[in-house]
Amino acid sequence: MSEAIRQESPLVERITSGRKAASPSDAGITLRERPFLGCVNLRGNPDDPDFTDAVKGVLGLALPSGPNTVADSGDITAFWLAPTEWFVRTGANAERDLIAGLEEALAGQHIATNDVTGNFTTVELSGPHARDVLEKGCTLDLHPRAFAPGQCAQTLLGHAGILIRPLADGQAFEIVVRRSFADYMFIWLEDATVEYGGMAVSD
């Protein structure tokens, strides 16, 4: 037990330094994992100002109230999931403090916070063919006119449930996937990119 405490992403076997080095330079899409980001699932009543104000005080931003929208302050990203549910993401190892802060500010209210840092991992897909690849397994309209930065959606990519948002007009997307599906999704993406020169993996 002398070993230092070690975290492993669900893509630890896929995203290796060798895989990064061997990535094709002309790949149609590039995948970048952002592992270990602190993730909190938050439940509460958005019609109750005591809730929304207290959350805003802790997060430094207002929870998005529109369906399938995202609020992003750089440090904190909050995704609307359902009328009483948000996915709040912060930096690595910051989730416990965030939960503690929320629990303190919301004490006495009917709310729920859950640490879901281990429940998910986040990947970014970018490149000229990012949308082409996603269209193979996602039935939503990903065109920038229909799905622009500031929006998000819960949908399927192949057979994996994902939370997705565009990062740039049609060129880059962020995908949050349950960790148990991450390996399947990686295999799916690698296969889907074959016709576009393969998938590069970057830091």
Add this chain to the structure above:
Amino acid sequence: MSQTKRLQSGGRIDRSKPLTFTFNGQSLQGYEGDTLASALLANGISLVSRSFKLHRPRGIMGAGAECPNSLVQVGRGAGTIPNLRATQTELYQGLEANSVNCWPSVKFDVNAVTGLFSPLLPAGFYYKTFKWPKSWWDKVYEPRIRKAAGFGKAPTEPDPDRYDKKNRHCDVLIVGAGPAGLAAALEAGRRGARVILCDEQNEFGGSLLANRQYLDGKPGIEWAKTAVAELESLEEVTLLARTTAFGHYHHGFVSLLERVTDHMGLTSPDGRPRQRQWRVRANQVVLATGAIERPLVFCNNDRPGIMPASAVSTYINRYGVRPGQRAVVFTNNDSAYQTALDLNDHGIDVAAIVDVRPESDSVLVDRARKEEIPIYGGYAVVDTRGGQHVSGVKVMRLNGRGDGVYGEIHHLDCDLVASSGGWNPVIHLHSHPGGTMRYDESIASFVPDQAVGNTYNAGACNGNFALGGCITEGLSAGATAAAGVGFGSEDIEGEAPATGKQQESPLRPMWRVPSRKAIPRAPKQFIDVQNDQTSADVYLAVREGYRSIEHIKRYTAMGFGTDQGKLGNINGAGIAAEALGEDIAKVGTTTFRPAYTPVTMGAFAGRELGPERFHAVRKTPMHKWHVDHGALFENVGDWKRPWYYPKPGESMREALDRESYQTRHAVGVLDASTLGKIDVRGPDAAEFLNRVYTSGWKTMEVGKARYGIMLSEDGMIMDDGVSARIAEDHYHMTTTTGGAARVLGHLEEYLQTEWPELQVYLTSTTDQWAAISLAGPHARDVVAKVVSGVDLSGGAFPFMTWRDCEAAGVPARLFRISFSGELGFEINVQANYGQYVWDAVWEAGQEYGITPYGTETMHILRAEKGFIIAGQDTDGSVNPMDFGMHGLLSKKKDYIGRRSLSRPDAMREDREQFVGLVTLEDPKEIIPEGAQLVEEPNANEAPKPVPLHGYVTSSYYSSTLGHSIALAMVKRGRERMDDVLYSPQADGRVIQCRITSPVFYDPKGERQNV
């Protein structure tokens, strides 16, 4: 001599790019831009196949999707494709094609002898003849008929090609890139709408590719080229050539099949898929699918060399092929006069235009007269001559009603008959979602009436055959569609190109050309040449009492072929109307269903193939460790769970014996991460659990855990699991691995619809926790080395409690629970630390002989204890009383399913009850799971049915007990301890077994409570 029938110039082929291909082993040459059909015709080959039933010689007939004849087998080996239509198969270098449905060769086909017996083979022959004896159905009739009939051969190897799928949304989908479709695309695309324009051909232009009409004073194809160039420059316009819209469903959902690399060879040359299925969701759909010319139905109209007139023009104008030396044009309308002119202009002798109309007057007719082409007005072709190719026709004068012929027989020699009975709008896609149609007298065919959703028909598919009208309708449909999504108004913004004078005289409808003899004595008049259905068959169907066109179709098999009656079905409806003495408008057509043309199965499968992509595969944080330690895996829900860990040379039984022994005597470790986990929180959380579980939960204190079962509304066991109280208003619920999503949905439904007054939030946390389960006498020793911050002694940390702690320095929840009957703990840590903590546990357990065990050993250990697995021992038809779980049924409160438990059926005394079984003759024999149990010792010989008394739900060899054990549901089982039952097996054996308690091991539960 190569391509002797090729014209010196003209057409859309590239004479500088010759391609070599083989047909029935013969090496031939064609050009880029050819289809296999046009290349064959260029080489003077027209006989390509044999018909389905009578094996009559069949030539290339059409020039596209409508051709019923030109089926070929392309390629060989795994990549071979049966039944491709040569008219739709683009030529590529090295293409190998062979005829189908003939042996030994297409020119000499043994089964052609069938044709001699054809009077004995009318419609319905199969239904009437092959009825007796019944025992011959599957042993004689079916194999023989299948052998004689059918077309190409399916490959036996797996398909080596890639197929893919794509989802795409758009504002306007336009199907068909002929004049109307191009005009619609220009109108919508210029306004900035997201447009998809698809066309089944390799090149856009539609009819302009094959005719010689002028637009703005230039050949129409030049206008099409300019239009395509402009569309290509528009960022939001997607152009898909070689793409067939094959299905149109509701809400603008349209399936397209893009043949991405079919034209390059048998297998894709790069990573691209061979074909791609587009699943388009369009706000607006513009159908510009054109029209298909219907041939006239006359005696012996199936000989090779007899073609629709438009196909003849297509081969001349588009492919630069001379389809014959001397032609007879047979028509009831003006359009075939253009074919006569096309023939005449290319030096092909036109022996005559036989026109069923006594008089006709139009621009085209005038031109034919000027060219001095003989015109037989008011005449009909009554029969043809020829063997493997047409060699002449007989022509007679028609009577005024068009139902008889008289006078002198004119014999005209020819090797080509171009016939035209008018044009049928392609209303397939309009009709798929339920669009209605009406009969249009002026074209003697069916046109779209009411469309479904935002669907618009434009051009020939709308019954408008004039070029100028097609373009105007296209512009208008494009404008309406674009306006429908907010791009401009419905007024046309673009300008239509100028067209020439297009005055026509009316056609004379004629479904069946009369002959000298009455049906059925007249020579065969083919309606469906692929399936050999004739006008006599339709008359027979009507004589036998069929009235609906749908029934007539099914009785005659008309339109059953791979062409789905594109050429013949409207003629068939017309002839049925004639036989029924009704109006064709009333008879109507058969139903148009997807797919418009055949779609490869691969295009539906896409990349969802093989163990990695057929379905999602869920893996635990410790998956790689299990692989590295030799685990074999079992699918549980979507998860891969370690099944058992055989060591080199170990059999499955030996591995299971070892894993069981080590766990019962030392310590075993199991990856339990896959269990469903739901966080339940809110002021009403305790009340909520009280309502969803059968037992009482309000009294359970914080820090404790309890086993619970959930019922469906029908009182049957739905799921089970252990839930722990985290705080007054907070629980951690677990479910079965496979039931997690279903349980969460069930609970959410109740919260949202039945009990909105309850303040409870549910959050799925299944993937958040890596769960490491330790069981065995040394479990506490191992946990003590890893975990800190908790007093592990039995007094301080009793069975069915939990504590917050740290495991290897990582925040953890430690549960004292057991599914094996042994002293058990479960460590839960955030999943990213799962492997790290597992490693720590593994290292700590070494001195105690720790062994990993999989689901199979887990099943054995729990079966020894009589613990059920929801989904294995339950099947949705068993209630808690059947399992003797009366103690878990609270009488003080209501819960989901409670009322159903008092139904008479639930209270029945002879219900099957949960018991154990041991085998008698061979104590180690394992009864197969699912085996039936009876009281009759000689069940295999006894009169049937033998009364059933139960069945086996779980069955294993228990090394701990030294004999096999089984769990079973047996009628009144609990009253029948020590009774003997028999389990007859499929192989004739009968296994004798004795009923026991389902708890085989440590019935007092002393081992888990230490």
